[in-house]
Amino acid sequence: NKVFDPDITPKVTSLIATVGFYEHTGDWLYTSGLPAKSGVGGGVLGVLPGIMGIAAFAPPLDNAGNSVKAQAAIKAFANKLGLGIFNGNNITIQK
Known part of the structure; x- marks a missing residue:
């Protein structure tokens, strides 16, 4: 089942990337590389x-x-695997 129309995905991603962590959004996005909502x-x-x-x-x-702990866990996971929208890595999912 669809939760929402996939066409709005870029809008939702943009929104959480810019306001998802209140006044700490910029720091979060810079240090984690992942759009997120708290x-x-x-x-x-x-x-x-x-x-x-x-x-x-x-x-x-x-x-x-x-x-505090959820931020640390997600950042550690993302940074350990080199994930993030700013790092320039290409990720391939193998089936």
């Missing part, structure tokens, strides 16, 4: 467009309402 419940949902989504959940929150 929630004040402690969740973080990120996306590498066309490749994958990633999520983590863990309180406590920083001063902007973003999960």
Whole structure:
């Protein structure tokens, strides 16, 4: 089942890339390379467009309402694998 029309995917990705972490959005995107949205419940949902989504959940929150541990986990995963929209890597998914 479709959750939403795939044609709006670029708009959603653009939105979370620019405002997904409140006043920490720029720092998040620069250091993780993944557009993502945080929630004040402690969740973080990120996306590498066309490749994958990633999520983590863990309180406590920083001063902007973003999960400290979920941010660290997703950044560590993305950085370890060299993922991110700014690194220029090409990723191939083998079937």
